[in-house]
Amino acid sequence: MASGRPPPLHRSTPESIPNHGRNFTIIPPDQQVQSETPGNLHPYTRPLTISDLESCIALENAAFSDPNERASREKFIYRLTKCGELCLGIFCTVDPASGFKAETLATGKPIETSRKNGAVSVLLGHVVAAKTNDALATDVSMDYPKDWESKSPQPSAVGHHEAGRTIVLHSVAVLPGFQGRGIGQTLAKAYVQQMAGAGIADRLALIAHDHKVSWYEKLGFVNKGKSEAQFGGGGWYNLVKYFTFLISDEC
Template sequence: MPLEEQRPVPPVPLTESPNSVMTERSESPNQQEEASPTTDRHQRQFIIIPEEHQRKAPSNLNLHPYTRPLTISDLESCVVLENAAFTNPEERATREKFRYRLSRCGELCLGIFCTVVPGSGINAETLATGKPVETSRHNGAISVLLGHVVAAKTNDLIASDESMGVPEDWDSPHPKPSNLGHQEAGRTIVIHSVAILPAFQGRGLGRVLVMAYMQQMNGAGIADRLALIAHDPKVAWYEKLGFSNKGKGKAQFGGGGWYDLVFELKALEPRAAYG
């Protein structure tokens, strides 16, 4: 699959602003407390960004988003996006994890972008890290990351703390074998992060991104399933996309309390040979 291939998706009208900061993988603080009365508020420390301080997308703006695989050149945009989308710092992937995953298995990572002309009114945290669409464009248009899916492979059937880890010597010339992080021969793709910029949430971009990812991985024939972890309020969102809830998981990343979700990929159908 060409790294620079761009897959257009239908325009997404922006007609309203979000009421709270929420990530596609974990719920917003307010949603968590409403959906789970037994939540220990002292155990999870969230930073609630007041609505007046949140970046808003213009109400009359029409996006023309497209998806493409992420590369190491998208590192800074992914870090900025992750920090903006996840209000709980413990649930964010670190810069080192992004550098590892985009270097080792960038073909398993997908971003949703839009083309922006500077000064056109789009106020996104990732605007400063955007890249020129074409150097010959006179209007200086740049490609801006709005959301990402970041993943790796594992030999396990579900997401685990080991699959979310990073080998200490991964970037050395001769790294030692490790059960941490990406396992090239694994048949399970573990989705580590699904995130949409807060100002662009509630517009259907998360659904478009995840469905595009599922479709691409389904047709690639490189794995048997997708696995991820989610908090209770987001479980139903993933179930509507076809994921199966496997119950409370053992992963302790970000303080634990996750549910395991799995999507079984279809086997490649035999293709007729011609000639």
């Protein structure tokens, strides 16, 4: 699923980034732009955790106008718990009194530098994903096992499979007010780079509506034709981004 387009932005300083003990990526200077909201954006990316649940839900509800195309709370809980390392968010630090407008502002977490202005980390866009043994995104890979929290869950093809070599992107979303300014592209490129660099999969796969296909093709995804997935009513196209790895003769 995909929503939103992407901005170039301003470089963050270490003091402006909350320390959640995860890997942060500061957006480089060559992707800088001015924000139309008060002040400039200082974006950075980091893996998502279950602590980001409410922000992810608020972003999903804002980005997808059709409720049938949104991931449910239960799916977010499952994915952020089981494979949060495959999920990436793009954030900025905001003074709540600045007049900054975002649907995720109320769910932002206070930064850990004890600032007097009560600055919070606000989610602007996210990529939520899981791994599968399938080569394409399917209804099975986009579902989740209902007994996953039990002590003895039953073996199932549904949901996340750690040994899978395909990463399925379930949600690629940017807040409506920040679409069209490069944030989605910045987030997607950061995600592709991180997953390719990790060497944990052979490909990325997702489904998208026809008006988003060209956007993904510019990021190196290949259109594999109409998808059989009926999530959200169907009408999707399969898109795949293949990774290539260099193998050294000295291994």
